[in-house]
Structures are given as structure tokens and as C-alpha cells.
Amino acid sequence: MIVYNKRMREKAALVYNPEIKKYNFGKGHPFTSERFENFFNFLKTKLPDYKDYFEEIKPEPAKEEDLKLAHSLEYIEAMKKASQGIILPNIFQYTTFDNLDPSTGYLPAGIEMAGRIVVGSSLTAAQLVIENRFKKAIAIGGGLHHAKRERGEGFCLYNDVVICAKKLLNQGLKKILILDTDAHAGNGTEEAFWEDGRVLFIDIHQNPTTLYPGTGFINEIGKGRGEGFIINIPLSPGASDNSYQYVFEEIILPLVKEFKPEIIIRNGGSDPHFADILTNLGLTLEGFKMIGENVRKLSEICQGKEVDLIASGYNQKILPLAWLSLISGLLDLKVKLEEPTREIPNKDSKLKETKEIIKELKDILKNYWKCFR
Numbered sequence: 001m002i003v004y005n006k007r008m009r010e011k012a013a014l015v016y017n018p019e020i021k022k023y024n025f026g027k028g029h030p031f032t033s034e035r036f037e038n039f040f041n042f043l044k045t046k047l048p049d050y051k052d053y054f055e056e057i058k059p060e061p062a063k064e065e066d067l068k069l070a071h072s073l074e075y076i077e078a079m080k081k082a083s084q085g086i087i088l089p090n091i092f093q094y095t096t097f098d099n100l101d102p103s104t105g106y107l108p109a110g111i112e113m114a115g116r117i118v119v120g121s122s123l124t125a126a127q128l129v130i131e132n133r134f135k136k137a138i139a140i141g142g143g144l145h146h147a148k149r150e151r152g153e154g155f156c157l158y159n160d161v162v163i164c165a166k167k168l169l170n171q172g173l174k175k176i177l178i179l180d181t182d183a184h185a186g187n188g189t190e191e192a193f194w195e196d197g198r199v200l201f202i203d204i205h206q207n208p209t210t211l212y213p214g215t216g217f218i219n220e221i222g223k224g225r226g227e228g229f230i231i232n233i234p235l236s237p238g239a240s241d242n243s244y245q246y247v248f249e250e251i252i253l254p255l256v257k258e259f260k261p262e263i264i265i266r267n268g269g270s271d272p273h274f275a276d277i278l279t280n281l282g283l284t285l286e287g288f289k290m291i292g293e294n295v296r297k298l299s300e301i302c303q304g305k306e307v308d309l310i311a312s313g314y315n316q317k318i319l320p321l322a323w324l325s326l327i328s329g330l331l332d333l334k335v336k337l338e339e340p341t342r343e344i345p346n347k348d349s350k351l352k353e354t355k356e357i358i359k360e361l362k363d364i365l366k367n368y369w370k371c372f373r
């Protein structure tokens with residue numbers, strides 16, 4: 001008798017601390033934390049044998065010394081106090097309105113600790129990969145790419161993407177790729193590595209003239225040692241799967257082959273989906289899977305080492321579907337997922353505009369990268 005051993009498949013780490021549910025901005029805010037439980041419930045329904053593919057790992061909250069890799073002590077102290085209900089008269093020095101609970105007009109109670117759990121999850125995922133315990137590690141709740149050194153914004157308190165990459169650099173890594181596929185540009189991440197050069201930051205997002213945070217134009221390329229290592233790829237509202245595939249083939253793959261990263265950190269959740277309520281891109285569920293597949297192929301350049309940070313998405317019906325679709329591409333899992341709506345965009349939507357912007361971008365990047373000459 002032949003026994004087929006399903007467990008021969010290599011497992012991925014699924015890093016999750018249920019206490020992350022306190023990362024919640026309150027009723028009426030687009031970022032509420034039922035997303036995490038929704039995703040796990042959906043995962044268990046769609047893949048009842050998911051433990052054959054994933055090992056669940058519960059992370060600890062990040063320590064202050066780790067937060068300080070991306071934030072000033074003054075900012076961390078302000079977040080701690082404000083999240084304990086202490087009223088700071090200068091709170092708007094440290095945060096914008098979008099990080100406040102709409103019902104209280106103040107920072108949600110306990111969110112600082114929840115923010116540490118987010119960072120702890122992403123750091124744990126990165127450590128598991130760099131210590132060769134897993135090739136792929138997925139941190140649920142990670143990817144808070146808008147947080148800046150001394151200011152929280154865009155639903156992001158602590159920038160776990162930056163903290164992860166900085167910690168890996170401190171541990172001796174010399175080349176890290178951060179691939180940001182969230183619909184919004186990663187302004188906090190861009191700022192942190194603007195003059196660095198050890199991190200190649202590639203960011204695909206909706207055209208910043210049409211969406212928060214209003215940065216991420218093709219001519220933002222970094223400065224000093226970082227010049228040419230910040231790559232912004234703005235897509236027109238409505239851009240769909242074929243635009244993303246084109247970007248992977250024409251820009252991301254050649255760049256990553258030339259850069260040769262030691263590890264890939266990808267961040268971004270479901271908000272590029274066409275039915276997201278805060279954004280206007282046109283990605284379908286198949287498109288999310290295709291992103292995951294492309295990232296899996298890219299990771300072959302660095303022995304499969306990839307850290308995946310997932311949190312965003314503002315249509316709660318789409319969110320678990322899109323997250324799982326991304327993950328299924330990344331790990332080559334067979335899952336059948338269907339769009340909850342029949343009005344699926346044409347996959348060529350805005351492809352002409354994408355080709356034009358890519359042509360312009362290559363013209364800028366050829367000054368820094370041989371692959372575009």
C-alpha cells in the first residue's frame with residue numbers, strides 16, 4: 001500500500017496573537033479589528049486542513065528598543081500616555097485625525113500595546129525566516145506602512161515594516177527588498193529608507209493625485225546613498241490584473257534579479273480590490289493570487305525567504321477572500337474562491353496608461369539600473 005504523505009509539503013509560519021484585536025479604532029472607523037477573526041473563520045471553512053500547510057506561532061509584543069529602530073522615544077512615550085487615556089494637549093503633534101476613535105475623538109484605549117503586538121508579529125515572522133526555521137512566514141496584522149518617526153497616520157501607529165527591515169540590517173543583512181502592494185503608497189517606509197540604499201523599496205499603488213497619502217510619484221527615487229533605491233509605481237484608478245502582471249514583468253522582476261536581495265518583505269492586504277470602499281483600483285481575486293505567485297517566484301532569488309505582512313482592506317466581505325487569495329498564490333495552495341459580485345472589471349482596464357507610466361519610469365531608472373539600459 002502506498003501512503004501519500006501530504007505533510008511532505010513544507011509548512012509556512014502563520015504568526016498571530018489574538019490580542020491583536022485591540023488594534024481597533026472604534027465604531028465608525030474604517031479600520032476595526034474584526035478583520036482578524038473574520039479571516040481565521042474563513043480560512044478554517046475554506047481550508048479545514050489548514051494546519052497541514054501552516055504552523056501557528058504566537059508572538060510577543062515588541063520591546064521598546066525595537067520600536068526605537070523606527071520611532072523617537074518622545075513619540076513612543078506620547079502614544080503610551082494617550083492610549084492610557086491621559087489627555088495630551090499637543091496630541092496632534094504626534095497623530096493625525098485618522099488614528100483617533102471617531103466616537104471619542106481620542107486615541108483608542110490600549111492601542112499602544114496592540115501596536116506593539118503588530119510589530120512583535122512582524123519581527124517574529126522575520127526572525128523565523130532569517131533563522132531558516134521557515135521559508136515563508138505570514139504575520140497577520142502587519143504592514144503599517146504610513147507611520148513615521150514622530151507621527152502616526154493612516155491607521156498606523158508603529159511602522160512594523162521599517163522596524164523589521166532595520167532589525168535585519170542590524171543583524172548583518174546587506175540587501176533587503178520591501179515590496180509594498182497596498183493600494184496606498186507607503187509614505188512612512190519611503191521616508192525611513194530615503195537615503196539608505198541597503199533597502200530596495202518597490203511600491204505599487206493608486207495614483208497619489210487620487211488617493212491618500214498623496215506621495216509615491218515616479219520621480220520620488222530617494223537621495224544620497226538611497227538614490228535609485230526607492231521605486232514608485234503609481235497606477236491609474238481602475239487598473240486591474242494585467243497592469244499588475246505587466247509591472248511585475250517589466251519592472252519588479254528585472255530589478256530584483258539585478259539587486260539580488262537576501263530576503264523579501266511584502267506588505268499589503270485587500271485594499272487594491274475593485275470593491276474596496278476606500279480605494280479605486282481594479283484588482284480581482286485572481287489578481288491577488290497572481291501577486292502571491294509572482295512573489296513566490298521572486299523569492300527563489302533569495303532561497304525562498306519571504307516575510308508577508310497582511311492587515312489592510314476596507315470591504316469586510318472581500319477582505320478574507322483577498323487575503324487568502326494572496327496567500328494561496330504565495331504558498332501554491334489550491335483553494336477555490338469566488339468574487340462576491342458579478343461585475344468584475346476588464347483585466348486590461350487602464351493597461352494602456354500603465355504602459356505609458358512604466359515607459360517613463362524606466363527612463364528614470366536606467367540611470368541607476370543596468371536592466372533598463
Ligand SMILES: [Zn+2]
Pocket residue numbers: 182183184271312313
Ligand atoms: Zn492601504
